[in-house]
Amino acid sequence: MEFDIEAEEIKWFEAIQNISQLQTTNGVYWLDKLLSNGANILAEGAQGSMLDVDFGTYPYVTSSNTIAAGICTGLGVAPNKIRKIIGITKAYCTRVGSGPFPSELLDETGERLRKAGNEFGSTTGRPRRCGWLDLVQLKYSNMINGVTDLCMTKIDVLNEFETIQLVNSYKTPNHPEDVELPFDLSTIDSIQLKQFDGWMQDVSHCKNFSNLPLQMKSYLKFTEQFCQTKISLLSNGPGRDELIVL
Secondary structure (H helix, E strand, C coil), X not given: CCCCHHHHHHHHHHXXXXXXXXXXXXXXXHHHHHHHCCCCCCCCCCCCHHHCCCCCCCCCCCCCCCCCCHHHHHHCCCHHHCCCCEEEEECCEEECCCCCCCCECCCHHHHHHHHHCCCECCCCCCECEXXXXXXXXXXXXXXXXXXXXXXXXXXXXXXXXXXXXXXXXXXXXXXXXXXXXXXXXXXXXXXXXXXXXXXXXXXXCCCCHHHCCHHHHHHHHHHHHHHCCCEEEEECCCCHHHEEEC
């Protein structure tokens, strides 16, 4: 493959010229002024809480802080300026790459979750690891993030499952029923599961909590009670108009 370095050099200098004309600002002061004037600012996190370099499943983590504290360290926003923290969770668990995954399903059910949720890398097509929602990890994530509201996505993926399960405790050598996340997840001997009847129906027509199937309400209420956090948003489809405000 031939590479025309002189042509690329021209493009490079043109790009520098364009960049040099951009107006710059001191982002810390700009954000503080907006907040002081009552503006609403949305900061979106990247990756998951369990990949946080300090509080995740080390060493299977990323190189930065992925929890809500990153708003302060990354943007220079003071902690007391944060008014709401919305935690986002799927209705089941996924993980990319290696690392501990207590609720991973290595059977037909896991494959059904993967296919129903289209859990394949958008660029590589690499299949994601799938399992039931782990409430012990979710409650831990809510705690370290200070989550005020939960948004549960992809609830529609579970529409055709006869039974659905949630992890509600771990069994470790020192604790037969532990609801706290151990420092080292490799010490987990087994998990305890809470089973629910599936709703076995399409929920795309549901627009509020009262319309939801009774079985789904039970699933959501148990999650709220265990995590002590309200589920305020529920995504029952890929469309923007399929987000239920609870």
